[in-house]
Amino acid sequence: MGVKIKKRGSKWYVYVNYHGKRKNKCVGTREAAERVRREVEARLALGDLKFLDEGDQQVPIFKDYARQWLSSYAELECKVSTARSYEQLLRLHVTPRFGEKRLTEIRRDEVKLFLSQLSQATRVVKENTIPRFSKNTLRLIICALRTVMNAAVEDGIIESNPASKVGRFAKSEKPARQASAMTRAESESFLVAVREVCAEWYIFFLTALRSGMRKGELIALKWGDIQFGDSDEDPNRYILVQRNYSYGRFTSPKSKKSRRVDLSKQLRAALLEIRDTRLLAVMMAGKTGIADDLVFPSQVGTIIKADNIVPRYMEPALEKGRPTQVPIPRSPAHVREPADSGWRLARVRERANGPQLNPDHSRYLRPSDSGSRYCLGGPAGFQNNSASIRTGDAPRAQ
Numbered sequence: 344m345g346v347k348i349k350k351r352g353s354k355w356y357v358y359v360n361y362h363g364k365r366k367n368k369c370v371g372t373r374e375a376a377e378r379v380r381r382e383v384e385a386r387l388a389l390g391d392l393k394f395l396d397e398g399d400q401q402v403p404i405f406k407d408y409a410r411q412w413l414s415s416y417a418e419l420e421c422k423v424s425t426a427r428s429y430e431q432l433l434r435l436h437v438t439p440r441f442g443e444k445r446l447t448e449i450r451r452d453e454v455k456l457f458l459s460q461l462s463q464a465t466r467v468v469k470e471n472t473i474p475r476f477s478k479n480t481l482r483l484i485i486c487a488l489r490t491v492m493n494a495a496v497e498d499g500i501i502e503s504n505p506a507s508k509v510g511r512f513a514k515s516e517k518p519a520r521q522a523s524a525m526t527r528a529e530s531e532s533f534l535v536a537v538r539e540v541c542a543e544w545y546i547f548f549l550t551a552l553r554s555g556m557r558k559g560e561l562i563a564l565k566w567g568d569i570q571f572g573d574s575d576e577d578p579n580r581y582i583l584v585q586r587n588y589s590y591g592r593f594t595s596p597k598s599k600k601s602r603r604v605d606l607s608k609q610l611r612a613a614l615l616e617i618r619d620t621r622l623l624a625v626m627m628a629g630k631t632g633i634a635d636d637l638v639f640p641s642q643v644g645t646i647i648k649a650d651n652i653v654p655r656y657m658e659p660a661l662e663k664g665r666p667t668q669v670p671i672p673r674s675p676a677h678v679r680e681p682a683d684s685g686w687r688l689a690r691v692r693e694r695a696n697g698p699q700l701n702p703d704h705s706r707y708l709r710p711s712d713s714g715s716r717y718c719l720g721g722p723a724g725f726q727n728n729s730a731s732i733r734t735g736d737a738p739r740a741q
Contacts, residue, residue, distance in 0.1 A: 348376040358502040365447045406442035423590040432487040451505040536663040563588040567634035580606040
């Protein structure tokens with residue numbers, strides 16, 4: 344038997360857990376909660392259990408509560424992609440298992456068993472039996488369940504979250520093939536193939552490789568976001584990444600904040616050539632500028648359909664160029680670029696827009712010329728000027 348009181352926000356709740364039956368009630372002040380707790384303990388001691396069955400119908404089943412949470416919170420507070428991910432994970436994996444259970448009936452041991460069964464599920468691919476779910480997919484499934492149950496805790500429906508800290512029970516083998524970034528030779532081979540297969544997409548993929556911008560960020564890029572500088576020697580050259588295009592609408596970047604991406608000489612020259620051509624065309628049409636125009640529109644001037652990029656353009660170029668990796672992940676392709684520029688690791692992390700580098704960055708570390716720090720080494724589009732860099736400085740892309 345257990346009767347506890349807890350404060351949630353500004354209100355006090357009484358939680359009762361008696362032989363597997365759970366009940367909670369908001370009572371307002373702490374004094375009222377203490378009084379109700381003593382009364383409940385007395386009734387339980389006398390064997391009066393009727394109040395445990397009162398109001399059971401008021402506890403929602405998981406399916407209904409998850410649907411309400413998606414519409415009242417996720418679709419309003421989360422990005423569209425995040426809300427759709429939650430909806431898909433709940434619909435395909437969580438609701439079939441817990442959908443008809445009341446929130447108070449979902450126990451921790453059931454969640455652990457659910458995760459264990461997902462970890463052991465397999466599928467057959469080309470006569471080989473492999474795990475059905477990767478470890479990251481398992482993490483996302485449990486995250487969706489945990490998030491909904493956290494909302495139930497905040498609403499005072501349940502006392503604790505049964506899906507909290509169960510990730511360690513997920514066992515999944517690593518896939519045989521790990522994604523990795525292109526090497527310099529592979530990226531150059533890919534760009535050559537792009538010129539042959541779909542030349543109109545060359546600048547798009549060049550920008551992807553040199554900047555590391557996400558696909559949606561490239562689609563949403565406007566000319567006003569690019570600072571070309573007065574010349575290719577001007578260090579004030581960058582791309583301001585401040586929007587993303589996802590699920591048919593413009594939104595903020597994944598990190599929910601803007602960032603600067605350095606503009607190399609090679610990419611600057613390529614973009615300037617396109618800009619001047621576009622600018623001349625709009626001037627002839629009587630317009631004043633192209634600052635609000637997309638850098639990479641479709642052939643008819645509309646927004647690119649993101650789903651067409653990989654199958655219609657990237658895959659044919661990959662097949663012709665025959666590199667072994669895909670060029671547009673958020674990966675060290677754009678991190679290796681500052682290779683011989685003498686950038687500090689902290690500067691490269693900032694460029695990568697993340698607190699850590701996915702690859703084994705220790706392979707790229709080398710002592711700087713001054714011996715007072717380490718820098719990274721990488722490929723084309725950047726000029727080696729590390730000897731002139733003082734400790735604490737970060738050179739601009741060349």
